[in-house]
Amino acid sequence: MAQSPYKGEYQTFIGLEIHIHLLTESKVFCGCRNVFGSEPNTNVCPVCMGYPGVLPSLNEEAVRKAYQVAMALNCHLNEKAVFERKNYFYPDMPKNYQISQFEYPFGINGWFDLELAGGSTRRIRIHDVHLEEDAGKMIHEGGISKLDYNRAGTPLLEIVTEPDLVTGEEAEAFVQQFRQMVRYLGVTDGNMEEGSLRCDANVSINESGKGLGTKTECKNLNSSRFIKKALEYEIKRQTKVLNSGEKIIQETRLWDEGKSRTSPMRTKESSNDYRYFPEPDLPPYRPEKKYLSEIESSLAELPRERRIRIMEEYGLNEQQALFITAEKSMADFFEKTVYLKNKADTESDSNKIDTAFAGTVASWLSGNVQKILNDSGLSIENSPLSSDRLLSVLNLIENGKISAGIGKKVIGVVFEKDTEPEDIVKDLGMDQMSDTGELQGVVSAIVDANPKIADAIRDGADKQIGFLMGQVMKATSGKANPGMTRNLIREKIFKQGYISEDKKNA
Amino acid sequence: MQDKAHKNSSGWNSVLSESRDAYLKYVGDWEEKIGSFIEFDIDRISGAAESDVSHQEGALAGVPFGVKDNFAVESFNITCGSKILEGVASPYTASSVKNLQDAGAVVVGKTNLDAFGMGSSTDNSDVKVTNNPWDTDRVAGGSSGGSAAAVAAGLVPFALGSDTGGSIRQPASFCGVYGLKPSYGVVSRYGLTAYASSLDVVGVMSRTVGMTRTVFNTMKGQDIKDNTSVKHPGSSNSGMVKKIGVLKITDASLSEDVERSFLLSRERLEKLGYETVDIELPSLAYVVPVYYTIATAEASANLARFNGLRYGYRSKNGNDPGELMQSSRDEGFGDEVKLRILLGTYVLRSGFQDQFYHKAQKIRTAIRNEFDNLFKSVDLVMMPVFPTPAFKHGSADLDQFQQKVADRYTCTANLTGLPAIAVPSSVEKGLPVGVQFTAPAFEEDRLFNIAEVLETEFPSPSPSGTKDWS
Numbered sequence: 001m002a003q004s005p006y007k008g009e010y011q012t013f014i015g016l017e018i019h020i021h022l023l024t025e026s027k028v029f030c031g032c033r034n035v036f037g038s039e040p041n042t043n044v045c046p047v048c049m050g051y052p053g054v055l056p057s058l059n060e061e062a063v064r065k066a067y068q069v070a071m072a073l074n075c076h077l078n079e080k081a082v083f084e085r086k087n088y089f090y091p092d093m094p095k096n097y098q099i100s101q102f103e104y105p106f107g108i109n110g111w112f113d114l115e116l117a118g119g120s121t122r123r124i125r126i127h128d129v130h131l132e133e134d135a136g137k138m139i140h141e142g143g144i145s146k147l148d149y150n151r152a153g154t155p156l157l158e159i160v161t162e163p164d165l166v167t168g169e170e171a172e173a174f175v176q177q178f179r180q181m182v183r184y185l186g187v188t189d190g191n192m193e194e195g196s197l198r199c200d201a202n203v204s205i206n207e208s209g210k211g212l213g214t215k216t217e218c219k220n221l222n223s224s225r226f227i228k229k230a231l232e233y234e235i236k237r238q239t240k241v242l243n244s245g246e247k248i249i250q251e252t253r254l255w256d257e258g259k260s261r262t263s264p265m266r267t268k269e270s271s272n273d274y275r276y277f278p279e280p281d282l283p284p285y286r287p288e289k290k291y292l293s294e295i296e297s298s299l300a301e302l303p304r305e306r307r308i309r310i311m312e313e314y315g316l317n318e319q320q321a322l323f324i325t326a327e328k329s330m331a332d333f334f335e336k337t338v339y340l341k342n343k344a345d346t347e348s349d350s351n352k353i354d355t356a357f358a359g360t361v362a363s364w365l366s367g368n369v370q371k372i373l374n375d376s377g378l379s380i381e382n383s384p385l386s387s388d389r390l391l392s393v394l395n396l397i398e399n400g401k402i403s404a405g406i407g408k409k410v411i412g413v414v415f416e417k418d419t420e421p422e423d424i425v426k427d428l429g430m431d432q433m434s435d436t437g438e439l440q441g442v443v444s445a446i447v448d449a450n451p452k453i454a455d456a457i458r459d460g461a462d463k464q465i466g467f468l469m470g471q472v473m474k475a476t477s478g479k480a481n482p483g484m485t486r487n488l489i490r491e492k493i494f495k496q497g498y499i500s501e502d503k504k505n506a
Numbered sequence: 507m508q509d510k511a512h513k514n515s516s517g518w519n520s521v522l523s524e525s526r527d528a529y530l531k532y533v534g535d536w537e538e539k540i541g542s543f544i545e546f547d548i549d550r551i552s553g554a555a556e557s558d559v560s561h562q563e564g565a566l567a568g569v570p571f572g573v574k575d576n577f578a579v580e581s582f583n584i585t586c587g588s589k590i591l592e593g594v595a596s597p598y599t600a601s602s603v604k605n606l607q608d609a610g611a612v613v614v615g616k617t618n619l620d621a622f623g624m625g626s627s628t629d630n631s632d633v634k635v636t637n638n639p640w641d642t643d644r645v646a647g648g649s650s651g652g653s654a655a656a657v658a659a660g661l662v663p664f665a666l667g668s669d670t671g672g673s674i675r676q677p678a679s680f681c682g683v684y685g686l687k688p689s690y691g692v693v694s695r696y697g698l699t700a701y702a703s704s705l706d707v708v709g710v711m712s713r714t715v716g717m718t719r720t721v722f723n724t725m726k727g728q729d730i731k732d733n734t735s736v737k738h739p740g741s742s743n744s745g746m747v748k749k750i751g752v753l754k755i756t757d758a759s760l761s762e763d764v765e766r767s768f769l770l771s772r773e774r775l776e777k778l779g780y781e782t783v784d785i786e787l788p789s790l791a792y793v794v795p796v797y798y799t800i801a802t803a804e805a806s807a808n809l810a811r812f813n814g815l816r817y818g819y820r821s822k823n824g825n826d827p828g829e830l831m832q833s834s835r836d837e838g839f840g841d842e843v844k845l846r847i848l849l850g851t852y853v854l855r856s857g858f859q860d861q862f863y864h865k866a867q868k869i870r871t872a873i874r875n876e877f878d879n880l881f882k883s884v885d886l887v888m889m890p891v892f893p894t895p896a897f898k899h900g901s902a903d904l905d906q907f908q909q910k911v912a913d914r915y916t917c918t919a920n921l922t923g924l925p926a927i928a929v930p931s932s933v934e935k936g937l938p939v940g941v942q943f944t945a946p947a948f949e950e951d952r953l954f955n956i957a958e959v960l961e962t963e964f965p966s967p968s969p970s971g972t973k974d975w976s
Contacts, residue, residue, distance in 0.1 A: 096810035
């Protein structure tokens with residue numbers, strides 16, 4: 001018999017399990033290359049294929065990156081980290097057990113301050129950070145199952161949060177901010193489409209104050225948007241179930257983006273007993289204090305700290321700083337550009353930052369440069385534009401060699417041709433026509449060709465000078481120096497003389 | 507000692523050249539009787555060895571040897587004595603074998619074993635039957651029975667074995683040869699098919715102590731491919747032995763022959779001036795259940811990789827990859843292997859680990875502590891190897907369960923990681939009996955020294971009809 005429906009607001013508990021694919025040269029337990037997109041079964045060896053007699057050999061680079069993430073997430077680092085075997089049969093897993101960590105992972109009991117809309121933050125607890133190996137891939141084609149073991153044995157880092165998130169929107173924000181952080185650390189490219197960042201979400205609802213409810217796990221969340229949509233769907237579904245007096249079944253559900261809903265994959269009853277036990281082929285990992293403090297001191301500045309510092313040091317507003325620090329590569333580019341300018345301007349090593357210039361750099365980056373990046377699909381670090389080149393463009397503008405409009409064009413050509421701004425300006429004749437002689441000829445011809453206008457100016461209609469200026473600009477493709485042009489026009493009309501319309505008629 | 511090894515091998519390094527025909531006939535005749543090799547081909551690798559000058563100068567230049575067929579050796583198959591790995595070619599060579607090849611030794615074949623090293627008779631091989639050269643009605647022991655039989659029959663001067671619970675020492679004792687189980691981690695396991703990773707060690711069997719020592723010294727060394735391997739620190743006392751703890755026999759199951767031989771060994775040591783004292787090992791009562799809990803738990807995971815998908819036997823039954831794996835394993839594994847996988851899966855179930863696996867690990871630590879304490883007052887511990895001499899094929903003498911219970915004297919060294927050696931002591935009613943010495947960790951030199959003294963003073967005979975090629 002169903003109880004009378006609960007009238008209050010349900011409390012929601014969301015926890016995330018995030019897998020990130022670590023960017024290491026080789027796989028986590030063998031020397032095979034760790035790359036995405038190779039021909040099937042080309043990055044394999046007896047070790048990652050699980051041949052008889054092979055043993056895992058731990059990749060130090062993966063361990064280092066695991067510690068970087070654990071530290072950035074403020075985890076307690078276990079004195080002794082232990083690898084364990086997680087036993088289950090699956091055709092894409094060569095050994096039919098996965099080497100993972102269970103009881104003593106690298107990091108436990110951490111936290112991440114999630115930034116919420118409106119500027120406040122909420123602390124999300126991190127249950128643990130552990131290192132494991134990925135499986136291969138099985139593809140079903142027609143009646144055939146094909147196996148590709150290239151991914152088998154590549155390093156995965158799993159980050160498990162406590163169920164501290166309360167909305168789908170928060171979960172989405174968490175994944176975005178977490179992704180930004182791990183990209184800053186340089187441990188992963190965080191590409192969700194290629195599977196280098198994968199996320200499963202646990203969600204339960206319960207009557208307020210009664211603690212966790214029965215959870216369901218959502219899988220197949222291939223973008224941060226799906227996380228939000230799937231969780232919002234799942235919270236609504238669970239609410240409906242509870243309101244109708246039914247019970248939630250603990251199960252794994254798959255998000256179907258096409259149908260915008262989750263559907264059951266398997267229930268807990270049919271889930272595996274993984275029979276974890278310590279991996280006898282790998283001794284417990286006991287990091288030395290010196291090793292850990294060396295990693296800690298070389299840890300990259302995290303996005304939030306950097307944003308605050310950049311606002312303070314460079315006088316950027318929050319909007320600008322958010323843009324500049326969204327990606328580490330952009331923030332690096334920005335700071336380097338300002339640094340190069342500073343170095344060129346001051347003979348002594350002055351630390352005083354030209355905040356006006358910094359503002360200019362920020363607006364160029366967020367405006368024109370970002371537009372070209374969007375159009376070309378490039379990111380700043382692998383584009384032809386370098387800090388040196390942007391600085392050259394800005395210097396050319398400041399020195400009056402080119403106009404801001406030409407500057408934009410020059411950057412466009414840098415992206416196209418991958419050459420130096422000075423050469424572009426010279427080769428394409430984009431520099432402002434400051435050579436009086438050359439400009440004089442153009443002005444003279446324009447005035448001569450427009451005697452009526454010249455007469456009007458002569459007779460006091462000074463505003464008409466703008467029309468002639470426009471004509472000169474047109475004729476010089478915008479390269480004429482505006483001040484000089486104005487003077488030369490006056491000089492021509494008032495001093496040198498021209499064949500006036502009056503005279504012609506006379 | 508190196509000189510002795512050279513003397514031992516001086517005849518052996520001619521069998522692949524001048525004495526080739528005589529050697530091949532000798533091996534062929536004996537193999538008909540004992541069936542110790544799964545593959546035998548002296549040309550498979552020796553051609554390459556001859557062209558390489560460094561091989562002719564190594565400590566084991568031109569010396570042939572056999573390798574238990576659970577080691578990877580490039581250009582040979584690796585069946586592990588099983589149906590599920592029939593026809594599987596090894597794509598690489600085990601580090602221990604590689605070290606021996608670098609010293610000039612030549613692999614001439616792969617020896618028979620109980621499938622995946624699981625058994626005490628080699629009768630659990632899915633490939634063939636191996637007989638004891640002393641009495642072909644009897645087993646050669648196991649699981650390294652092929653290696654022991656080949657060495658005892660004089661087919662090779664030494665052979666590699668693996669020892670997880672006694673698999674080198676027990677067949678060595680059954681066949682009257684020396685069998686060394688080194689300290690855990692001293693010889694790389696890379697390339698040895700894992701049965702129970704925390705217990706498995708690579709070891710050697712030979713008819714002489716000198717050869718045993720040379721092979722061990724050549725094989726050992728830390729290996730980046732085996733994260734559990736360690737650098738051997740050398741002996742703490744130059745391998746000196748004065749006082750030997752002798753296990754007080756309270757075991758009713760010990761056969762009269764073994765007991766007589768054991769008492770004889772003690773008498774000899776005392777005659778040679780060693781001090782002997784009675785010792786007791788209360789934990790001996792627990793070693794078999796502890797051993798089978800840990801070994802099968804690890805085995806259940808280690809053998810999970812054999813599923814017929816990437817290599818080896820693939821069933822014709824099964825409509826999807828899951829069913830295909832199931833039927834390949836069902837048809838490809840023998841009963842003893844299935845029994846151990848099931849037992850290991852059982853003890854690792856969630857909710858039962860405290861009762862079985864974790865408890866076994868605690869007792870394992872206690873056993874090691876018991877030995878550490880013993881070694882505060884004695885230099886070596888002397889125990890029987892096995893309660894009986896070689897038994898007959900089939901279950902008439904000892905059934906599979908009794909064979910497991912009989913592992914108690916040998917599996918102790920695997921649980922503790924300590925080095926141990928089986929030394930031929932006497933021949934009783936036509937069958938050899940060995941005695942076992944256990945030393946503190948990394949004190950293999952003490953084992954060689956005591957074995958060498960006994961070898962010199964009380965040389966052990968070989969089975970009739972065998973030729974000494976050295």
